[in-house]
Amino acid sequence: MDKISVIVPCFNEEESIPLFYQEMERVAAQMSGIALEYLFVDDGSRDGTLEVLRRLNRQDPRVKYVSFSRNFGKESAIYAGLSNAAGDLLVVMDADLQDPPSLLPEMYRAIREEGYDSAATRRVTRKGEPPIRSFFARRFYALMNRISDIELKDGARDYRLMTRQYADALLSLSEYNRFSKGLYGWVGFKTKWIEFENVERAAGETKWSFWKLFKYSLDGIVAFSSTPLYLASFCGVFMCCVAVLAIIWIIIRQLAFGGSAYGWPSMACIVLLIGGLLMLSVGILGLYLSKTYLEVKRRPIYICREKQVNQRRGSEISSAEHAEEEKAQND
Numbered sequence: 001m002d003k004i005s006v007i008v009p010c011f012n013e014e015e016s017i018p019l020f021y022q023e024m025e026r027v028a029a030q031m032s033g034i035a036l037e038y039l040f041v042d043d044g045s046r047d048g049t050l051e052v053l054r055r056l057n058r059q060d061p062r063v064k065y066v067s068f069s070r071n072f073g074k075e076s077a078i079y080a081g082l083s084n085a086a087g088d089l090l091v092v093m094d095a096d097l098q099d100p101p102s103l104l105p106e107m108y109r110a111i112r113e114e115g116y117d118s119a120a121t122r123r124v125t126r127k128g129e130p131p132i133r134s135f136f137a138r139r140f141y142a143l144m145n146r147i148s149d150i151e152l153k154d155g156a157r158d159y160r161l162m163t164r165q166y167a168d169a170l171l172s173l174s175e176y177n178r179f180s181k182g183l184y185g186w187v188g189f190k191t192k193w194i195e196f197e198n199v200e201r202a203a204g205e206t207k208w209s210f211w212k213l214f215k216y217s218l219d220g221i222v223a224f225s226s227t228p229l230y231l232a233s234f235c236g237v238f239m240c241c242v243a244v245l246a247i248i249w250i251i252i253r254q255l256a257f258g259g260s261a262y263g264w265p266s267m268a269c270i271v272l273l274i275g276g277l278l279m280l281s282v283g284i285l286g287l288y289l290s291k292t293y294l295e296v297k298r299r300p301i302y303i304c305r306e307k308q309v310n311q312r313r314g315s316e317i318s319s320a321e322h323a324e325e326e327k328a329q330n331d
């Protein structure tokens, strides 16, 4: 019997969780030879999410949860889920049913029969999403693939079934700035890609504003590429070369024709341009510096306020009851 841990990051998902649980149970009933464990991660929700989770836990002892002391973000929730799950296989899924549970049997076969270490999903359409958001998302994936070493599939979801070994590899990357889509690729292993059509949210609303997504994409770039830094240096070298040529030209012109008092507007433009480029370079530098700064502080990735989980070791299941104010050790 394989035990699959279903890890679900939840932020204000009181309406979606019961729908998700129902759908998941329906799919699991069709799969033979597996046992499920649910691990919901309440990412500091401000609605009744935690209450819903407590109730589910009382009804069904396979439902476990971890609740954060505040909102730490989906990446931290995934990390907490992976480190607290007890299953042989682990799957990360959104609570809003945008990651169709019906793909799970196929993903399971990929790992158990075809010998893959993980089965990942990507959506091939983005219908139902604002066009401007899709446009920038596509540009982001194209850019990331050009400027970083890792391969990012367009439309890749965090929805992924993985072996314990794969999950442990992810956990060994204990960085504070977590960009899962990149980390998944970075650890390697054999991954099967499964494609599906975009599904709209079952209930509630998206937690990602355009601005949040923009910041998230910058995080991804900073975490997996140093190209912007090279670009800044390259610009600097290029401007220097232009400046040297211009100086030589001005000296020759002065010697040949004399009288070079004109040309102040062009001078102002050049000063502005160089000033702008300098600021841009300093900005890029600052971005990397700030990420490094956060990293060296070695703050915990999340802080747990309350949890109900299965202990990982051995086959017997014991419960860690309400471990309050417990800090996650990122070892």
Ligand code: UDP
Binding pocket: 008, 009, 010, 011, 012, 013, 043, 071, 072, 073, 074, 077, 093, 094, 095, 096, 098, 205, 206, 207, 208
């Ligand atoms: N989520 C989270 N913490 C956050 C934001 C989102 O745990 O700070 C969860 C959310 O509850 C959902 C998943 O991440 O289960 C995906 O969020 P959402 O559906 O809002 O993103 P979208 O599908 O619109 O990209």
Ligand code: MG
Binding pocket: 094, 096, 098, 201, 206
């Ligand atoms: Mg969603």
